[in-house]
Amino acid sequence: MPPARGDHEARRREVSEAVWQVLAARGFGGLTLRAVAAQMGATTGLLTHYFPGKRALLQHALDVLDRRSAERPRPAAEQAGQAAGLVRLRAMLLDILPLDAASAASNRIWVGSWDVALTDPELAEEHAARYRRARERMTGYVADAQRLGELPSGPAAEEIAAAAQSFVLGLVVQALFAPGEFPPERQVALLDAHLAKAATGADRGPGTPPVPAGES
């Protein structure tokens, strides 16, 4: 007899939580039906009810990662509110960095997913699309910042956004491997230095009064 619907949903949440715990502790390389079953105190047989094979388990793990990422707190974006331009871009980038334990755990799983995603064309394209969407949002903020005179209008907004995204992804990796060398304050200082460099040549810096017409 199949379980009642409420039980089923509760069990699915339990499975997702166990998948997350296994990913956090052992990475994608340690994600097996057996490990998830052990984490739940269940049998491997129960798990095959949810995942017919390894690929289904991986796909579920990436879905869990996606959902958790969408739901995670974004304190900098919240603080930025409806601010436009450079403030908004900075907030988005800050919320990516592993500045606290929860964000480090989530980033650690993201970085771990790259190995699996790069071996499977379909998963690779899904990841590429995720980064493309994030880059498009950043490009919008960059274009706003250019209109506001906070960033120089010479380089294409896409290139400033691609550079910022590359910088932040690489900083995530460095901070995960060497948290002692890249404490939160240094991560923020490096990001601010990157943005300050990006802003050189702009009509005006953030927070400084606009340059009168004809003087820029």
Place this chain on the structure above:
Amino acid sequence: MPPARGDHEARRREVSEAVWQVLAARGFGGLTLRAVAAQMGATTGLLTHYFPGKRALLQHALDVLDRRSAERPRPAAEQAGQAAGLVRLRAMLLDILPLDAASAASNRIWVGSWDVALTDPELAEEHAARYRRARERMTGYVADAQRLGELPSGPAAEEIAAAAQSFVLGLVVQALFAPGEFPPERQVALLDAHLAKAATGADRGPGTPPVPAGES
């Protein structure tokens, strides 16, 4: 009877080559004794002679990656020769980027190794040490560039180097996931834009005559 020494060395090279092929095709998540044995057309039993367990196989894979990385061609560095400062820094960064198929394969395996390395404190520290050594070399080139007036002397050399390393690592990830969006020309253009921004505020740009004292 153990194999003769020459046979043993030849077999070790064969094992290393098979490990590399498995990593390139399936990533660290697909690295198993069985997969390496199949790649060699050998039995799993033979492999256990070399690797008592999964961790020994992983450690060997990271050693192979290290050795291959040390041996890989560095065309930009060769071209830069004994040049100092910004030219040398740029060459080192260019040689990291996945600008051709061989470099993309090697980078793909590096990125794949992060999942495994982040779950094992010892492997994580080894990786952190590798990135630290690369960063120290970059810091030396940055300091030279500062002395030459190619980079501004305000920011600490360590911070300019950490930013450049972060930028390049993140660009590697983006280019691996979206090679169509990040062809070699765009990677190089993004790197050059990053270095040009880093150079703003310097006494002089690379190749431009020094600014006479008092005018900078």
